[in-house]
Amino acid sequence: MVETIINVEHVTMKFNLMEEKVDTLKEYVVKLIKGKLFYNEFIALHDISFTIDRGDIFGFIGFNGAGKSTMLKILAEVLKPTQGRVTVKGSIAPLIEVGAGFDPELTAKENIFLNGAILGHSKKFLEKHFDAILDFAALRDFVNVPVKNFSSGMYARLGFAIATEVRPDILIVDEVLSVGDYKFQEKCEKRIQEMINNGTTVILVSHDIGMIRRLCNKVVWLDHGRIKDIGDTERICRMYER
Ligand SMILES: Nc1ncnc2c1ncn2[C@@H]1O[C@H](COP(=O)(O)OP(=O)(O)OP(=O)(O)O)[C@@H](O)[C@H]1O
Missing domain, CATH: 3.40.50.300 (P-loop containing nucleotide triphosphate hydrolases)
Structure with missing residues (x-):
């Protein structure tokens, strides 16, 4: 129906x-x-x-x-x-603007928890899915880098990986x-x-x-x-x- x-x-x-x-x-x-x-x-x-x-x-x-x-x-x-x-x-998981929902001063790791929380995920859920998010975004080497140093493509990868980790x-x-x-x-x-x-x-x-x-x-x-x-x-x- x-x-x-x-x-x-x-x-x-x-x-x-x-x-x-x-x-x-x-x-x-x-x-x-x-x-x-x-x-x-x-x-x-x-x-x-x-x-x-x-x-x-x-x-x-x-x-x-x-x-x-x-x-x-x-x-x-x-x-x-x-x-x-x-x-x-x-x-709804919105991917509207590159970098939306990120704090530029925080690292990729910190932003996974921040952005994930904005999308309504618990800390426990994010800890469990952390590696999968990082691997999908292919940003393991940049995990402790503040995202203000990311290119727009890196921002987009991280945002997409977080938003689509759950359905x-x-x-x-x-x-x-x-x-x-x-x-x-x-x-x-x-x-x-x-x-x-x-x-x-x-x-x-x-x-x-x-x-x-x-x-x-x-x-x-x-x-x-x-x-x-x-x-x-x-x-x-x-x-x-x-
Ligand atoms: N916050 C805003 N203040 C004033 N005008 C705005 C604002 N946001 C959008 N507009 C105007 O509304 C119109 C539609 O913009 P919108 O970004 O929705 O277009 P779009 O179809 O997504 O364009 P594009 O293909 O270029 O991304 C544009 O003329 C834009 O200048």
Whole structure:
């Protein structure tokens, strides 16, 4: 039986863009007090509605600035929509931004415990899975290095390894994987495929249409914050590439 796991109803996201450049906090406060801060309203998402079923591998495609990352942040509850409602049934492991959920001053080891705790894992669980996380990320030689010295690919490897060590109900992957080398991307795709086989619902943003084709059963094409089309992967990808 098909079960809806995410229900997005009439979501609109507005951002206030400052009209002029403010360089310092002092300048910001002075202008705020004098009532001289002017904003332009920017609508990143317009009245978006769709549902994701349990077991779907749901892809978001669209040109730069279409609203894909904003939509994922709303699904992961990092952003609250200006209007509309999102209902999620189950646990979410979000991989939204490279380095999100890490403290740059702490070592890889310390961050495994910090980031793991943010994802809701106990210390005991993380101690048990510590070696597996480190091995998947291939960062054993860097275990005691502060992550501020990591490259963006190393950050992404560590984040992906922690988020996928257990099977969440829903895995959200923004383009963080694109900073990994091709070998690691292959490894991630294999692990995502294993998670899919085990019933995890996956939501993916990628400019790699090949990856979208290989993994997704449904695709949304976002265009200037609106749904241009939604449905069968092959049909939407073919139109997108035209
Ligand atoms: N915090 C913010 N404040 C102001 N504007 C924002 C903010 N976040 C996103 N935007 C704007 O919303 C629009 C959509 O951005 P978003 O990052 O969701 O696009 P995207 O489809 O993921 O793009 P890309 O493919 O380039 O990653 C952009 O015009 C962006 O400038």
